[in-house]
Amino acid sequence: MSKREDRTAHWGTCEDEDCMTSMVIYPHPDAVADLPDEDDWENSPFFVDCPVCGSGMDWGGTDHPADILKNY
Structure with missing residues (x-):
């Protein structure tokens, strides 16, 4: 498996019901880890x-x- 195939994106939403901002955190495609x-x-x-x-x-x-x- 290549490094690019072994990646994880974490997604979530703000706990404040008045805000509800969504965010995705992911590694750059060229990142080593x-x-x-x-x-x-x-x-x-x-x-x-x-x-x-x-x-x-x-x-x-x-x-x-x-x-x-x-x-991506």
């Missing part, structure tokens, strides 16, 4: 807060980036 698992984000300063309102994100699932992003 895939993203870390969601469990590794819990104490990380990255990928935790909504970029719009600052609330937490409810990470809903994972897919291959090509299933979510056009021309």
Whole structure:
């Protein structure tokens, strides 16, 4: 399996019902490694807060980036 085939996109929605911002986090196609698992984000300063309102994100699932992003 090539590096490009072994990729994960994490998607979620803001926990604040008045905001509901959606976000997809994915590795650049040329990145050497895939993203870390969601469990590794819990104490990380990255990928935790909504970029719009600052609330937490409810990470809903994972897919291959090509299933979510056009021309990945």
